[in-house]
Amino acid sequence: MIIQRTTTGLDIAAPAKVNLFLEVLSRRSDGYHEVQTLLCPISLFDRLSFEVTEQSKIEFQLHVPAAHPQLAKQQADPAWDIPTGDDNLVVRAVQRVQQALGTKLGCRIELHKAIPAAAGLGGGSSDTAAAIAASLIAWQGWNRQLAMQIAAEIGSDVPFFLGGVSGIGMALATGRGERCQWLAAQPALDLIVTHPPVGCSTREVYLNYADYGEKRDFRKIVAACETGQPKKIAEQLFNTLQLPAASLTDWIDRQMRLFAANDVTGALMTGSGSSCFALTDDPSCVDRIRCAASALGLRRVYSARAWYGDSIEQQLSRQYS
Incomplete structure (x- = not known):
């Protein structure tokens, strides 16, 4: 903040x-x-x-x-x-x-x-x-x-x-x-975030999740973040809630297909949905995705970056100094 x-x-x-x-x-x-x-x-x-x-x-x-x-x-x-x-x-x-x-x-x-x-x-x-x-x-x-x-x-x-x-x-x-x-890692990440006309209920998505088997190791993506390698980060994107959310609304798969058709580095649903995001190293694809998204009925498309800031203590210290 x-x-x-x-x-x-x-x-x-x-x-x-x-x-x-x-x-x-x-x-x-x-x-x-x-x-x-x-x-x-x-x-x-x-x-x-x-x-x-x-x-x-x-x-x-x-x-x-x-x-x-x-x-x-x-x-x-x-x-x-x-x-x-x-x-x-x-x-x-x-x-x-x-x-x-x-x-x-x-x-x-x-x-x-x-x-x-x-x-x-x-x-x-x-x-x-x-x-x-x-x-x-x-x-x-x-x-x-x-x-x-x-x-x-x-x-x-x-x-x-x-x-x-x-x-x-x-x-x-x-x-x-x-x-x-x-x-401590602060990798530079450029993102495109989409949000469909429907939301997802966190409760319903979790109720629809039933796979408590073998788990994915988070250490690879943390290591990629620490070395500041966006492409390696993209390779390790993972959300186990994406499948249960996609079974509740087809908008998850629609967003993922949109990203796949526009040559992004990697894409994923965030949280329990319904928004998805893509990592990209091509600024020109933002306009392409925005145009294609509009044709699909996706009215909200955001261009964003990973954001890092000073702590609350650091901000207050500056204001009082």
């Missing part, structure tokens, strides 16, 4: 992510799954503004992109089907920080969405991490231990988006995805 102070409070850019590797190890007794996944933040950002108020009320306003002209006026776009009440993760996270601090202060939050929901891009988790950071910084001061604790309570991917003490970047996540080991 990128933290900026404004005249009225804080403005935070919250990045999306892709999973370069995702393996499901086992189903746990609590209903969750043990996973092993390599997460990479990318340069597609939501923006969250946070302003302290004297009353304890949490005011939340959501802004989403304008509806695509091809959508009927009465048809909701599932990419922006996001709750705005107490069931919104951002609101829940800020309420939890309020309780933990025992503060009577409130806030006014505006969230400007660019990352589609139900996509496997981590937009909701990234927004939640941004809200946790903003509320702690604004109300009392940054507290990494408390932030990580609340993040893990709220959602599996949320701790990743808070980054490590040495920076924000790639991480190997285990457990439910909440235990992160940040990598």
Whole structure:
């Protein structure tokens, strides 16, 4: 995340992510799954503004992109089907920080969405991490231990988006995805991300997964990242949830065929879907894919890069120095 102070409070850019590797190890007794996944933040950002108020009320306003002209006026776009009440993760996270601090202060939050929901891009988790950071910084001061604790309570991917003490970047996540080991590696990766007209329910994708046999070794892709070799990274892309997601919607295979027809270095579904991404070393293929995607009914195509940033501590230290 990128933290900026404004005249009225804080403005935070919250990045999306892709999973370069995702393996499901086992189903746990609590209903969750043990996973092993390599997460990479990318340069597609939501923006969250946070302003302290004297009353304890949490005011939340959501802004989403304008509806695509091809959508009927009465048809909701599932990419922006996001709750705005107490069931919104951002609101829940800020309420939890309020309780933990025992503060009577409130806030006014505006969230400007660019990352589609139900996509496997981590937009909701990234927004939640941004809200946790903003509320702690604004109300009392940054507290990494408390932030990580609340993040893990709220959602599996949320701790990743808070980054490590040495920076924000790639991480190997285990457990439910909440235990992160940040990598020093910062390979330069150019990506094309697509998002279809339908989303994927994480719950349904996991319910459709039943292969707990031999597992793929993550060490090869980590080694490729550490040596900064995009083509070797592309060779090791893997997501064990891609097949169960593809059995729920044909949009997964449609996106993968689109990439295969346009000579990308490698392609994969991210998270539990429904977005897919491709690694490419040919800038000209972005326009080709965008044009072909439009003909298929894929309205959202993003050009992005792997994104790496300073830690929250480093950013705050600069602002106070």
